[in-house]
Amino acid sequence: MLNVKNLHASIGENKILKGISLKVNKGEVHAIMGPNGSGKSTFSQVIAGNPAYQVNSGDVLYEGENLLDMQPHLRARAGLFMGFQYPVEIPGVTNIYFLKNSLNAIRVANGLQPLDAYEFNDYLGQKMDEVGISRELTRRAVNSGFSGGEKKRNEILQLLVLNPKLAILDETDSGLDIDALKTVASGVEKFRSQNNGVILVTHYQRLLDFIPPDFVHVLIDGEIVLSGDSKLALELEARGYNWVKEENGSD
């Protein structure tokens, strides 16, 4: 469903992504791991279409379409979801308003009827129970004053409510206590199916214990230097990244 070919991207003068190729098929879970500053969030943001980043070269096909030509909201409406490493606070906009309008925008774009307030409430209630989010949190402004863990749970709630085709989760497991990690993991597990793809950006094996990935990629200095199966993640956990750099580094 996603085919990234030799993608180069930069922020301002800084070249961050230096030729990334990655193919994700339906039903697959890919983990992307790598040291701080290696370009994992940049990759996620570029796929989601953040205009702060410039694509210098390369191609990205999403369900056969040229993703780089699509505006961010059209990517979202076509089923692409990104869980933000740093979910954005939007004071003055309630979470429930945000979720309802988001869901309905995507539904309508896909030829479905929008949900009315009652239908939406029922639907949301169900999803909230699944992620263990209190009703109170949905009445507050989007991520505003949420704790780090609450923000991440809120990303997972959005994932379940919007039920996209491809989810890129940028460190949704960072900064969580053990219980929250379990809810986030079980949220992702619920979402995962034969019909959709998942890219998990993570630093830790503990998320991958819950959600065994089909592929693990190591991103260093803007390049995927090594790919493997779930065993690679265990090896990284044990040995760090230096050996990968030494054995596979471009310089």
Place this chain on the structure above:
Amino acid sequence: MINLNKEISSVPLPSSFNAQMKRYREKGLKRYSESGLPGKKVEHWMKFDINPLKEIIYKEALESIDKNRPDLHREFTGICERIDIINGFIQDHKGTGYRISTLSSGDDTGRIPELIGSAGDEKGNYFYNLNSSLFSDTILIRVEKDNKKRNPLYISQLMLGKSEPIISNSRIIVEIEEGAKLELIQSFSGKSSSPYLNNSVTEIILHKNARMDHVVLQEDSEEAFVFNNLFVTQGESSEYNLQTLNAGASISRNEYHINLSRKNSSCHVTGLFLGKKNQLHNSDVTIHHNAPACTSRTTTKAIAGGASQGVFRGFAIVNPGAQKSDAIQQFKSILLNDTCQINMEPHLEIWADDVKCSHGATVGQLDQNQLFYLQQRGFTPEDARKVLLEAFAADVAELISIEKVNEIIKAGIYTLMDDLYE
């Protein structure tokens, strides 16, 4: 003919003015002949260029009986009691259920001459002086404490001109007796093929324990110059809430003076400016803390688009003896492009030692991260902007304190915001 650059002398005194009123107007004339209108070099007027309105020769407006006049807030019919002031002429004021009198109709019992200028006369300047030398009628609304339930009062100040520029100087006095309450909505609007100057003065006197909720909607036409001079003086434990919307006119200015003259009184002044095209706006809000334990809140929000310009100043003056004063001023603005301009200047002047005062001002653009987050969740770029602007304006739009009209005004504000991007 009125040339604002020259001395004004030829305007005849209305026959309804008694000796007291005559003296008051003569005082106004004298002051105006000394002050004139400010030039570009006068402090506080440098960033607010009123030359376009000074260059025009105005005719004193005539009473207009245009039956097809635009009806700005038709939706208020049935939920508000309404009085129209057209070109400065006060229309029928009977049958509202309020105790209302005017000089021209002869039903005032002498209260108008007693009250005029008493809410802060010495604090006004320039446009206030101009009004005081030219006004030809005055309306007084007096509210006493009784248990009658009344609809909010709506005063529509309408200007209807033709090919000649006109000027009007309306004068409104509101007196709220001890323990009484008033909900007042005031609007400025008009229609004309030439420029017009609506220079209005409202004086409000709140006695002990009185409360007033006041909404001012300035949605005037592109031809308009609107000056709203407001003076409020507050008695002990009184409460005054003002919410203003400034969305129209080519040049507009609010000058507010609120005098917290007795202990435990409080005021909340909230303003929203929506600027577009070449609009020029200035709001100066001065809160005079003249007694102990009074509270003031000034919140100003501005969204500027087009090539609009806004200058916003807040002055909290805590005079000696006003201990335990609590004054907060907050200014926030969003610029939608780089041709518009906003200046926000909070000022504190504190002459007492035991006070709690603070202020803050921010000028910024819509947050790119927020815009992107919304778009990643399926909002179009336009909807994302709209959601953020509405959230920004929510302090004003969502919190209109006059319950009967708040939904209508909120919807109106959000509609006006839709044309900020053109």
